[in-house]
Amino acid sequence: MFFIGCVLFSLAGFFLAFFLFAKKASKTLLALDRLSRKIAEDGVGGILPIVEGGEASKISVEFQHMLDKIRSDFVSLSEKIKEYEMIVSKILDPLFVLDDEGRIVFFNDSFRSLIGNNIRVGQYYWEAIREPTFAEFFNEHTSRIKENKTEIRKELKLKSKYFDVTGSFVRVTGERFYIFRDVTPLVEVERMKRDFISNLSHELRTPLSAMKGFIETLESDDSIKERSYVEIIKRNTERLIRMVNDLLTLSRLEEGYSLAEFEEVDLRDVVEPVLKLFERKIQEKGLDLIVDIGEDVKIRGDRFQLEQLFINLIDNAVKYTEKGYVKVQVKRENDSVLINVEDSGIGIPEKHQSRIFERFYVVDKSRSKRHDGTGLGLSIVKHIVMLHNGTIKLRSSPGEGSEFSIYIPVITSTKN
Numbered sequence: 517m518f519f520i521g522c523v524l525f526s527l528a529g530f531f532l533a534f535f536l537f538a539k540k541a542s543k544t545l546l547a548l549d550r551l552s553r554k555i556a557e558d559g560v561g562g563i564l565p566i567v568e569g570g571e572a573s574k575i576s577v578e579f580q581h582m583l584d585k586i587r588s589d590f591v592s593l594s595e596k597i598k599e600y601e602m603i604v605s606k607i608l609d610p611l612f613v614l615d616d617e618g619r620i621v622f623f624n625d626s627f628r629s630l631i632g633n634n635i636r637v638g639q640y641y642w643e644a645i646r647e648p649t650f651a652e653f654f655n656e657h658t659s660r661i662k663e664n665k666t667e668i669r670k671e672l673k674l675k676s677k678y679f680d681v682t683g684s685f686v687r688v689t690g691e692r693f694y695i696f697r698d699v700t701p702l703v704e705v706e707r708m709k710r711d712f713i714s715n716l717s718h719e720l721r722t723p724l725s726a727m728k729g730f731i732e733t734l735e736s737d738d739s740i741k742e743r744s745y746v747e748i749i750k751r752n753t754e755r756l757i758r759m760v761n762d763l764l765t766l767s768r769l770e771e772g773y774s775l776a777e778f779e780e781v782d783l784r785d786v787v788e789p790v791l792k793l794f795e796r797k798i799q800e801k802g803l804d805l806i807v808d809i810g811e812d813v814k815i816r817g818d819r820f821q822l823e824q825l826f827i828n829l830i831d832n833a834v835k836y837t838e839k840g841y842v843k844v845q846v847k848r849e850n851d852s853v854l855i856n857v858e859d860s861g862i863g864i865p866e867k868h869q870s871r872i873f874e875r876f877y878v879v880d881k882s883r884s885k886r887h888d889g890t891g892l893g894l895s896i897v898k899h900i901v902m903l904h905n906g907t908i909k910l911r912s913s914p915g916e917g918s919e920f921s922i923y924i925p926v927i928t929s930t931k932n
């Protein structure tokens with residue numbers, strides 16, 4: 517009996533304790549619910565009511581501390597954002613940010629000055645920049661992003677000015693920003709330089725042709741004793757004529773290609789006569805000539821310029837190779853024609869490889885002088901490749917040889 521009485525008493529004590537605890541807990545939960553509603557209503561700026569008693573009161577104080585901390589972080593973050601926005605808006609180069617659908621998210625003062633006052637956040641970029649060149653650029657950037665490349669850089673003409681435009685993609689936000697650097701003065705100087713070179717080389721051709729004519733007369737004159745002098749004058753005049761012709765070709769190519777005459781060209785008809793020009797020299801040097809020309813190598817292009825392309829590449833391959841072979845390959849690869857000119861010559865050191873397509877760039881002055889090189893050949897080649905919407909790649913190791921690979925897209929007549 518006594519035992520049962522003890523059990524009942526303990527149970528009663530337990531239930532009483534449980535009841536008191538549950539009551540206290542539900543009071544705390546109710547207080548918590550009230551506090552969170554208040555935060556939701558007032559945001560981080562609100563003041564929480566002091567909840568009376570025990571746990572709930574402690575929690576409300578903790579909540580208030582937390583809110584104060586968030587509030588002060590929030591204020592300093594907003595100030596930082598304002599500061600950055602001000603810095604960006606004062607950057608002199610125009611810039612703007614687009615979301616992944618091409619809507620304007622942000623632009624700076626310079627961009628507004630460039631585009632006009634009607635520009636608004638939320639507009640699509642094509643409502644602000646009406647030039648199709650930017651739309652093409654945007655689409656190209658989209659393709660690059662799909663290939664996991666985030667950056668793009670190109671020269672674009674907008675509002676009759678030239679800009680060096682850089683685009684970057686921010687993967688976390690899906691936004692892109694574009695910076696426009698005005699390079700109009702540089703482009704103008706380049707144009708003046710080109711005009712100058714073009715006019716000068718044109719003017720030089722007449723006296724040089726006259727000199728060449730008279731040298732040939734002197735050559736056939738038996739009374740001249742110092743024949744070697746005549747030979748030197750002849751060789752140097754020919755070199756000058758070649759240089760002037762190269763300069764003229766290059767400045768015309770750089771002018772905007774308006775002089776190009778596009779037609780259907782079967783590259784087999786272009787390569788074969790060019791190879792004939794080099795047969796003797798290849799034989800004299802004891803080199804092997806490997807030729808591999810496939811069928812179906814027709815492209816739309818400028819016959820004369822394509823001939824120049826082969827002449828310059830094969831001339832280099834033969835000139836800079838003392839033993840081994842020169843290989844010329846032309847073949848169809850999917851929608852392009854591949855032109856490959858390979859040699860087993862002296863090769864080009866890595867550090868020069870990105871620069872040899874520049875005007876007058878020679879790897880080694882003594883090497884080029886020995887070969888009468890002026891460093892114009894490859895810049896002509898590069899312009900001709902660009903004229904045909906192609907790409908050019910170089911693989912080379914010193915002492916082993918060089919390989920120039922050019923891809924030119926085949927444009928079917930229906931596309932034209």
Ligand SMILES: Nc1ncnc2c1ncn2[C@@H]1O[C@H](COP(=O)(O)OP(=O)(O)OP(=O)(O)O)[C@@H](O)[C@H]1O
Binds near residue numbers: 861872878891
């Ligand atoms: N196949 C090659 N092998 C080794 N070096 C080469 C080859 N092709 C070009 N080069 C190097 O690149 C430089 C630039 O070539 P490029 O054809 O522009 O000029 P060049 O041959 O010196 O003169 P030009 O072609 O105007 O007569 C050359 O000076 C040469 O050193």
Ligand SMILES: [Mg+2]
Binds near residue numbers: 831889893894
């Ligand atoms: Mg050359």
